[in-house]
Amino acid sequence: MSISMLYKTKRILLVAFSCFIALGVGFCFLSEAAAGGFEDELPVTKRIIILGNRVFDDKILKNKMHTKEAGVFSFFKKPRYRADFLMRDLERIKSFYRKNGFFSTEVNISSLVRDEENNSIKIKIIINEGERTRVRKLGIGDNEIISKELIKDVLKLTEGQPYNPNLLKVDQYSIFNLFFERGYLGTGISYEVNVDSTEVDIFWKIRVGEKAKINAIQIVGNRKVNKDIISRELTIHPGEYFELKKIQQSKQNLYNTGFFSSVDIEPENLNLKAGIVDIRLGVRERKMGYIETGMGVGNVHASHIFVEWGQRNLLNRGYTLRFISSYSFSLFSDNEIDFSEMNFEEKYIRYEGELRFPHIMSTWNTFSLGAYYEDDATIQPAVFRAMSYTSSIFRQVSRQTLLQFSYIFEHIKRDDSPGEKSESKRHSLELEYRRDTRNYYFNPKNGNYFNLELRYSGGVLGGDDNYYSVVSSYRSFSTILNEAVLAYRFRVGFLEPFAGTVSSGIPLESRFFIGGGNSVRGYEENSLGPTGISGDPVGGQVLLLTNVELRFLFPGLSRFNIGGVIFLDGGNVWENINAIAINQFTILKEMDEMTTRDYKYSAGFGLRYYTPLGPIRVDAGFPLKKTADIEKNNYWIHISLGQLF
Secondary structure: OOHHHHHHHHHHHHHHHHHHHHHHHHHHHHHHHHHOHHHOOOOEEEEEEEEOOOOOOHHHHHHOOOOOOOOOOOOOOOOEOOHHHHHHHHHHHHHHHHHOOOOOOEEEEEEEEEEOOOOEEEEEEEEEOOOOOEEEEEEEOOOOOOOHHHHHHOOOOOOOOEOOOOHHHHHHHHHHHHHHHOOOOOOEEEEEEEEEOOEEEEEEEEEOOOOOEEEEEEEEOOOOOOHHHHHOOOOOOOOOEOOHHHHHHHHHHHHHOOOEEEEEEEEEEEEOOOOEEEEEEEEEEOOOEEEEEEEEOOOHHHEEEEEEEEEEEEOOOOEEEEEEEEEEEEOOOOOOOOHHHOOOEEEEEEEEEEEEEEOHHHOOOEEEEEEEEEEEOOOOOOEEEEEEEEEEEEEEOOOOEEEEEEEEEEEEEEEOOOOOOOEEEEEEEEEEEEEEOOOOOOOOOOEEEEEEEEEEEOHHHOEOOOEEEEEEEEEEEEEEOOOEEEEEEEEEEEEEEOOOHHHHOOOHHHOEOEOOOOOOOOOOOOOEOOEOOOOOEOOEOEEEEEEEEEEEEOOOOHHHOEEEEEEEEEEEEEOOHHHOOHHHHOOOOOHHHOOOOOOEEEEEEEEEEEEOOEEEEEEEEEEOOOOHHHOOOOOEEEEEEOOOO
16 A cells, blocks of 8 residues: 555544544534424523422432523523423422431422513422431341341441431342352341331341352353353352352453353352252353454554454463554644644554463463564654564452563664664563552543552573663542542652663663653653753653543533543653752742753643543643743643543
8 A cells, every 4th residue: 555545544534533523422412402492482491499498408409300490501402491390300309308218398389480571480499398207226136147237337227317218128138138148048137117206216137047058050151162161260169158259250250251241140049948059150252253443543652543353262262362453653743733734654553463371270370472563663763673572471369450470572673763772682571460440441430550560671581681670650530529530640660770781771762751642741742851962852760750630521511421621740750860859849940940850740621522432532731841942832732542541
């Protein structure tokens, strides 16, 4: 394919992708307009006034209503008044009060004031809350398996709490589940409720059943995956006591194989007299062979196209084989967002393959063999070409925790890299620990992620490069302020050469680089830290990066999956640890006092369009500390697919 054809093809793909997003948003607007046509003659709900409520404020009660009042962001769709909807809203409010212990609450319409000239209406609702019924006493029957304190911790209806009879069944299930988890499947849970005016006494009776053993495990639904392959992923076996924790771990192990789209493990045929239970394991298989393609839109390394071919169950032995080809490019150069001047300059090409062997030597460890070739031009003006072979052994210690040990051989060739060796061979050992408790991979709202990588190259392993490194990162996510997400990241790295590499220096491609859309926004890609004689970045041996973001959905635009973010970034790399000083971390500093060693800060805001594969993000970053060489750029625009971290 000629260069001109390649350019045209990539441009067509990008334009098509952009049109797809635009059409998707446009369709949402058109759908809303079509649906709301007949409502245009109905009066606009100008205001809703609620009187008589003491326990719950107006905002809580209005959130329970389908009828909404006009607000600042109502220009997309004006809220219309419908009498039938309002009557249902009154019942919703009454139901809400009942769930919170108010059984005599009355909710009525006080007045409806119509403004014919402006076609609007003002609604006034009056509430008589009445007395609240609460739990006075809570009794729990004796048993020798689970303490009363632990049982009380799982209950919704405890002493002093509002009484809601609908929660009795919830609490009954919660108590039974405590015994179910421990294998006491025949346990019986019942309750007595005594009502005295606005006070309620609850007593729980517990009859502990026998602990059940697993009699047989029936596997159904598999067609291409052998039962032996399924059985080796299980942590439950016939003759052992039933334990829910092991059931859940077995289910996760089966999902981790990648063979199945659904896994159901259920107890059946419970024989209380014999103390045995059967397990039914039902699976639905995915396609074993697959081809996947995709693309991303963004700056420098984040603009890419990839193709992956894989076989999930090679030779019907549970082996996994995959090949990936990816191409990355610079979309917008020199901070110019101009679609007529799009730049498809090659930045990064990679071809890789991997073969995995799970449960080597009948253990829970997985062994993998891999190789890749890459052509990397992301650190201008240098170009690196590398061929690598790897062998790894890793173990999924738990659902959230991974431990991996690898041997890596690399053959690197370097072009346009003054002062660097033209090529070198490298032997390395790498140890990685990863713990991930995020609730969602693409767009987490809660949880943490911790990663630690230790690497040793050269020395007794041989090769031309001798150094060791430690790199660690921590990310945290928490939901605050009505579903806004506070996220932050802390990343630190350290490189140290030894033997002959002390004099020649750590190779350029192994050093730390920072700056740009994936690290410190507001600065050019890889621009921070030490520079060479020509002014080009040369990277460093010490890295420190901090990011803080507040992610939120825009009021009125959340239905279109459009949100925003405000952020504060900071980071830099240094030639060695001795180059770091405390005065480099001040936020404000005169430009003539600034050096490349100063810790750089930036602030900014961005837009997010959320898709099933993660958000498309556009960020505007404003550097807070600028040296003379970056004075011309007061901001940078960064476009990418996926959250920054």
